[in-house]
Amino acid sequence: MTELVTGLDALAAKVTDGAKIALPPDYSGCANALWRAVIRRGVRDLHLVGVPVFGYHGDLLIGAGCVNVAETSAVTLGEHGLAPRFTAAVKAGSITVKDATCPAIHAGLQAAERGAPFSVMRGLIGSDILARRDDWKVIDNPFAENDPVVAIPALTPDLAVFHAAKADRHGNVWIGVRRELMVMAHAARDTLVTVEEIVDGDLMADPATKAGTIPGLYVTAMAEAREGSWPQGLPATDLVPDHAHLARYAQMAKTEEGFAAYLAEVVTGREAAE
Amino acid sequence: MSASPSSQSDVQLEEILIHTIAGMLDGLRHVAVGASSPVPGAAALLARARSGERTRVSVLGSEDHNFFTDGGKELFDCAGQGRIDAFFLSGAQIDGNANINLVSIGDPDRPKARFPGSFGSGYLYYVVPRVILFRLEHTKRTLVEQVDFISAPGFSEPNVYRPGGPFAMITDRCLFDVDKERRRFVLKSVHPGETVESIAENTGFDYDVPDAVPTTPLPDAETLALMRGRIAGEIAEIYPSFAKRVFGLEKAA
Numbered sequence: 001m002t003e004l005v006t007g008l009d010a011l012a013a014k015v016t017d018g019a020k021i022a023l024p025p026d027y028s029g030c031a032n033a034l035w036r037a038v039i040r041r042g043v044r045d046l047h048l049v050g051v052p053v054f055g056y057h058g059d060l061l062i063g064a065g066c067v068n069v070a071e072t073s074a075v076t077l078g079e080h081g082l083a084p085r086f087t088a089a090v091k092a093g094s095i096t097v098k099d100a101t102c103p104a105i106h107a108g109l110q111a112a113e114r115g116a117p118f119s120v121m122r123g124l125i126g127s128d129i130l131a132r133r134d135d136w137k138v139i140d141n142p143f144a145e146n147d148p149v150v151a152i153p154a155l156t157p158d159l160a161v162f163h164a165a166k167a168d169r170h171g172n173v174w175i176g177v178r179r180e181l182m183v184m185a186h187a188a189r190d191t192l193v194t195v196e197e198i199v200d201g202d203l204m205a206d207p208a209t210k211a212g213t214i215p216g217l218y219v220t221a222m223a224e225a226r227e228g229s230w231p232q233g234l235p236a237t238d239l240v241p242d243h244a245h246l247a248r249y250a251q252m253a254k255t256e257e258g259f260a261a262y263l264a265e266v267v268t269g270r271e272a273a274e
Numbered sequence: 275m276s277a278s279p280s281s282q283s284d285v286q287l288e289e290i291l292i293h294t295i296a297g298m299l300d301g302l303r304h305v306a307v308g309a310s311s312p313v314p315g316a317a318a319l320l321a322r323a324r325s326g327e328r329t330r331v332s333v334l335g336s337e338d339h340n341f342f343t344d345g346g347k348e349l350f351d352c353a354g355q356g357r358i359d360a361f362f363l364s365g366a367q368i369d370g371n372a373n374i375n376l377v378s379i380g381d382p383d384r385p386k387a388r389f390p391g392s393f394g395s396g397y398l399y400y401v402v403p404r405v406i407l408f409r410l411e412h413t414k415r416t417l418v419e420q421v422d423f424i425s426a427p428g429f430s431e432p433n434v435y436r437p438g439g440p441f442a443m444i445t446d447r448c449l450f451d452v453d454k455e456r457r458r459f460v461l462k463s464v465h466p467g468e469t470v471e472s473i474a475e476n477t478g479f480d481y482d483v484p485d486a487v488p489t490t491p492l493p494d495a496e497t498l499a500l501m502r503g504r505i506a507g508e509i510a511e512i513y514p515s516f517a518k519r520v521f522g523l524e525k526a527a
Contacts, residue, residue, distance in 0.1 A: 025346070027335045052346055053309070053393065074376070074391030076309060078335070079515050082390065090378075090388040099377055101396025101425075103350035110347070122354060123397035125434045126427040130396070132382065146433045179345030235337060243514060 002171020003221040004198070011192055011223045012037035015159065020047040022109070022157040022184040026055035026078060026232050026241070029178060031163040031194045033228040036267045039064045047071065049157055051109065051180050052102035056232060056246065059083035062095060063259045064267070071098035073105055079243075080250040085259060099129050104136070106183065108155025113186035118151045125150065160184035160191040163228045165237050167195045171216025172203040176236045185218040194225040196237065285492050288313055288520045289501055290465055291410075291444055293493035295362075296320040298406060298442060302359040304330040306349055306402075309393055312516035314362035314408060316501065316509045323500055336512045350394060353401050356437065360404040363395050367421040368409055370479025371457060372428025372440040374399070375421035382423055392425035399426035400434075404441040412445035414478040429457050448473050449490055450481060458482055463490040 005011050015021070015038045024030060035057045043066050048058050050072030058075060061067050063085030075086040089095040107119035124130040125138060125148055141147035162181050167173040173193050175181045185191040191214075203209045231242040231249070249266075252258035295317035299305050305318040311334075318331045319339065332349065333339040342348040352358055365374035366389045376392045378385035399405055409416055430436040443450040443459060447468045450459040459481040464473060470487050493501065502521055510517035510524075517523040 028346075053391065072391060073396075074309065074393045076390040078310070079312075079513055082388075087388045091385060093384050097382075099382075099391055101392050102394040103347065103354075103397045106347035106350065121397065122435050123400040123426075126424065126430055127392075127396050128377070128382070128424045129392055148434065177343045177345070179343070180347065181345070183345060183347070 002216045002219045004169065004171070005221055005223045008034050008037040008194070008223055008225060009041075011194065011221060012041050014190070014192055014221060015041075015043055015046075015161070017043055018045045018047070019158040020049060020156075022049045022051050022160040022188055023054040023058055024051055024162050024178070024181060024184070025053050026057075027235070029163040029165075029175065029181060029234055030055075030057050030229050030232045031161050031192070031225070032057050032230060032232060033225040034161065034163070034192070034194050034223075035061060039066060039263070039267050042066075044068075049155065050075065050105065051184055052100070052105040055083065056249065059085045059253065060267070062086050062089050063253060064263060067095055069096045069098065071100060071105075073100045073102045077246065077250050080246050084250065084253040088256075099132065101127075101129055104150075104152050105155065106180075107152040109183050109187040111152065111154035112156040113183055116154060118153045120149045120151050122149065155187065157184070157188040158190065160188035161193075163194045163196075163225065163234065165195065165234060166197045166199050166203070167193065167219075167222055168199055168201060168203045170202060170204075171219040171222060173214045173216075173219055173222065174203050174209055174212055175214060176212040178235055179212075182214050185214050190220040191218055193219055193222040194228040195222060196224070196226060196228065196234070196239075198222075198224050285498065286520060287446060287465065288316075289493055289498060290490055291408075291446075292317045292320060292501060292505075293497055294444060294449060294490055295406060295408070296324070298404070299329065299360055300324065302329055302404070304332070304352075304358050305360045306353070306358045307331070307333045307362060308398075309334055310364070310390075311362050311408075312509060312513040313410070314406065315512060316505050318360075319505050319508045320497070320501055323504060333512055338511050339508060350397055353398055356401070356403075358398075358402050360406060360441070361398050361402040362406050362408055363399060363426070364408050365416075365421070365425065367416055367418045368407060368443065369418050369421045369428075370459065370481060372407065372443075372452065372459070373421045373424045374407065374426055374428075375423045376425040377423040379422050395426040398438070399440075400430070400436050400438050402438040405438060406441055407443035408445070409443070410446045412447040412473075413476050417445070417476075418478040429454075447476060453482065456482075460484065461487050463488050465490045466492070
């Protein structure tokens, strides 16, 4: 049964030190209110997995000292430029980056969701991405002659964490077409979700919503968080990215002092409101 | 098409680039646009508008111009099957062998500079037939003899599955063709204000220069009107700052 929790702190308590966590990109559903609560808890040593990239929330976690591994195809603030805390941490050598390419992340998660040891994919051969990944192997296509392919081992996150528009009381979460969230939930051992609204009724009752719904089977715990993706938007809702805020973040986070001021104002300072 | 050529003075560089890229997309079935790609995005939307909507366009991060329904993986699955004809890649560095670097300068473990990362390049460069490289800072710092990190190689060994690869490279100074046999860039045209010499002065790798190198054509008035009207509005959904800077457009609420 999906646990319905009240308040983000109770959900944040389930994000434990050292967890490997699948994160969606900024244009999908980011549980930013939850991440602020997690930072306030002072969690450490997270291994972030961008599915297939991450942005603002990962940069915030890195800047707050919560992360030691970033496994991702990119870290970006989109039009707001480089993710400043990620960039600074890599240059200082304070986090380890496992660089990937987008379909390799998807391939690893898909192996995990089907319980297979690995997936194979084209591409990658001759790149330094592959050269620097000891955990990926070039193998011969057993069905052809002289045809090297790359084996990507199953990627099983401890947690998938994201924000969605709505869920019902059975723990069924509607994600619409953002189906990378479905793959994340299938692949991860546990899934934590925040939603704009927990609705009455059963999202599985109508095929129109059922098609875009993650069954409660995969959802460990969830909580309501209004505007829980702020300062990012949320697909299929009226919530759009707060570009003025994101531009301000990109500017402040360029220095450690500026980032500290941002944390004090936006993360620790929002405790009462969240 | 009887539209008169526009005067050079009121055409912006971005509009020349968008027009030039769109010319490489006309007639294609499906063009996909990835992250951080406002100029290619606008070009793809322009090609679609001119095709009478026959060219399909999917723009990453867009809700209005993206028909995928199977999540983040679908773009790559689609490309792997050969269902995407053109894509766009850039690089912090690009070298004369068309290798691209989206990761770092110096030792990747303690880099002098770190960029966002390789995104889908480690796959799409191999499988999309017409990959158009774009780099809007054409200097010896960016167009180098050899990249520091290969996110994706320009060319592959004969036994590596490689239906895709570089088709052309456009910069803020010029357009290069790609000679796939000789694995070299070939200067195709220089943008207004540039010369064969100015390109040589600012390029860090060797490339071929034909006897005659024309100036990159300007968009005609009809194309400009389409770009500044409909296309500006469409690209503003994903790249509001770009639309504001180039087209003076605020995104409609």
